[in-house]
Amino acid sequence: MARKLKGVQEPSFSVIPRHCGSEGPLACDLAAGYDMPPDPWQRKVLEGWLATLKSGKWAAGDVGISVPRQNGKNGIIEFCELYMAAILGLKILHTAHEVKTCRKHFMRMKHYFENSRKYPELAAIVQSIRSTNGQEAIYLTNGGSIEFIARSKSSGRGYTVDVIVCDEAQELTDEQMEAMQPAISSAPSGNPMTIYAGTPTPPTSPGTVFARLRKEAHSGKSRRLCWFEWSVNEIGDVEDRKRWEATNPSLGIRLLPSVIESEVKKFSPDGFARERLGWWDETADRSSDIDLKNWASCRTTTPATEGYAAYSVKFSPDGRHVSLAACRKPPAGSDLKPHVELIEYKTMSSGTDWIADWMAGENKQGATRWRESLAIVIDGRVGTSDLINKLIDRKVSKRVIWTVGAGQMQDAVAMFEQGINSHLLTQFGQPALDEGVGHALHREIGNNGGFGYESSSENVDVTPVEAVALAYWAARTSKRNPGRHAKAVAL
Numbered sequence: 001m002a003r004k005l006k007g008v009q010e011p012s013f014s015v016i017p018r019h020c021g022s023e024g025p026l027a028c029d030l031a032a033g034y035d036m037p038p039d040p041w042q043r044k045v046l047e048g049w050l051a052t053l054k055s056g057k058w059a060a061g062d063v064g065i066s067v068p069r070q071n072g073k074n075g076i077i078e079f080c081e082l083y084m085a086a087i088l089g090l091k092i093l094h095t096a097h098e099v100k101t102c103r104k105h106f107m108r109m110k111h112y113f114e115n116s117r118k119y120p121e122l123a124a125i126v127q128s129i130r131s132t133n134g135q136e137a138i139y140l141t142n143g144g145s146i147e148f149i150a151r152s153k154s155s156g157r158g159y160t161v162d163v164i165v166c167d168e169a170q171e172l173t174d175e176q177m178e179a180m181q182p183a184i185s186s187a188p189s190g191n192p193m194t195i196y197a198g199t200p201t202p203p204t205s206p207g208t209v210f211a212r213l214r215k216e217a218h219s220g221k222s223r224r225l226c227w228f229e230w231s232v233n234e235i236g237d238v239e240d241r242k243r244w245e246a247t248n249p250s251l252g253i254r255l256l257p258s259v260i261e262s263e264v265k266k267f268s269p270d271g272f273a274r275e276r277l278g279w280w281d282e283t284a285d286r287s288s289d290i291d292l293k294n295w296a297s298c299r300t301t302t303p304a305t306e307g308y309a310a311y312s313v314k315f316s317p318d319g320r321h322v323s324l325a326a327c328r329k330p331p332a333g334s335d336l337k338p339h340v341e342l343i344e345y346k347t348m349s350s351g352t353d354w355i356a357d358w359m360a361g362e363n364k365q366g367a368t369r370w371r372e373s374l375a376i377v378i379d380g381r382v383g384t385s386d387l388i389n390k391l392i393d394r395k396v397s398k399r400v401i402w403t404v405g406a407g408q409m410q411d412a413v414a415m416f417e418q419g420i421n422s423h424l425l426t427q428f429g430q431p432a433l434d435e436g437v438g439h440a441l442h443r444e445i446g447n448n449g450g451f452g453y454e455s456s457s458e459n460v461d462v463t464p465v466e467a468v469a470l471a472y473w474a475a476r477t478s479k480r481n482p483g484r485h486a487k488a489v490a491l
Helices: 024-033 040-049 073-086 099-114 120-124 174-184 209-219 241-247 257-266 269-276 292-297 353-360 384-393 406-421 431-437 463-477
Strands: 013-015 062-066 091-096 126-130 137-140 145-150 163-166 193-198 225-229 308-315 321-329 339-347 373-379 401-403 440-444 451-455
Touching (some): 024 040, 024 073, 040 073, 073 137, 091 099, 099 145, 120 126, 163 174, 174 209, 209 225, 241 257, 321 463, 339 431, 431 463, 451 463
Parallel strands (some): 062 225, 091 145, 308 373
Antiparallel strands (some): 440 451
């Protein structure tokens, strides 16, 4: 019979400032009294975060935790906010990267204070609750409060609080932190604290604060920083279940082994190590020659919906994978920008018939896709000739099929990076593409100093990045006009 997996309760690394006492046990008792008993590891974090000096002030002005997703770090935040607001009467500003995340947390906290049958003591101290989307807040009669906002470059201005909570801290930027920090500079209690909770910062994230805070914790130089993390030092064997246990304290409690078993099959080794094993890539800021902050800034949820698309097919150098990408170019005079997208990334075990069929098929408007395209760019030593023949067999015009050499690839990559750095394009934030961008190093091609891409990791393929670059270049340089009144090609 297989041994039941159980998460390790002790952190992989922790720093707790010297202190004389802690409000943590009282916070844990409060949570337990409301049928939310903290796990041993959660209790340990709360005792460290809420450690106090002889003066009664917090031992740490900055406290943080890095732990893989779905382990219960939000529970720690809930227990902490509940105690701080309801018992200590502190004013809290809860922030998150996304509006929906902030809203979810508000709904959980509101449940405690609105349920007069289950939590009569909490309901009795409610002064008012504001549920307006984007302006959620809970105000208590003891002076305590919890206000909820999604972070932006101006969020936090106009607030005066005792505690700032930064959920999804891996996405926290310097600009956002600088906007929020003044909110606790004149903390009414005279005892300010900032809480950071998140996962390792991914290579494509614009977040800088969380990674820097972690480095400070590991340096051992800060006297007023409390930090906990569950992590591994290297990618290593991602299927080693002992490492799953070491980095997921809630494994076997609220986190099912089947969840991790599914993730290890779906994620790249880098991605799994970061998201599930708490691995921090110490070279993340040096693993790509693409400016990752600018790339992240190009992300959108509202791309252009009209115009024409250029397509590209890029075969990996080893012939094992193929990427299909597109760039939609908005009509002339539009305020929108060209939009790049990875359509498919597959192994060559699937062949290339699917690409030819897709190009010869109909878009959402019922028009033949290739007829309303700006170009179809194909590149790669393996697979190019075969795919061209299949396209011609399906009556695709040779005039829309482009093959490229070193010079065109150089131009494409240079134009692509200029587009990123000048914010002249948009992208969706697709995981496979983001991962490739995060590991795209320049490789010299040709004899004139130009370059394409190679991967900084043997586990990451950057072919999707080259495919997107070629599509962007084709969309910007093609002179083809498929039709004056045609709608956008469906990507």
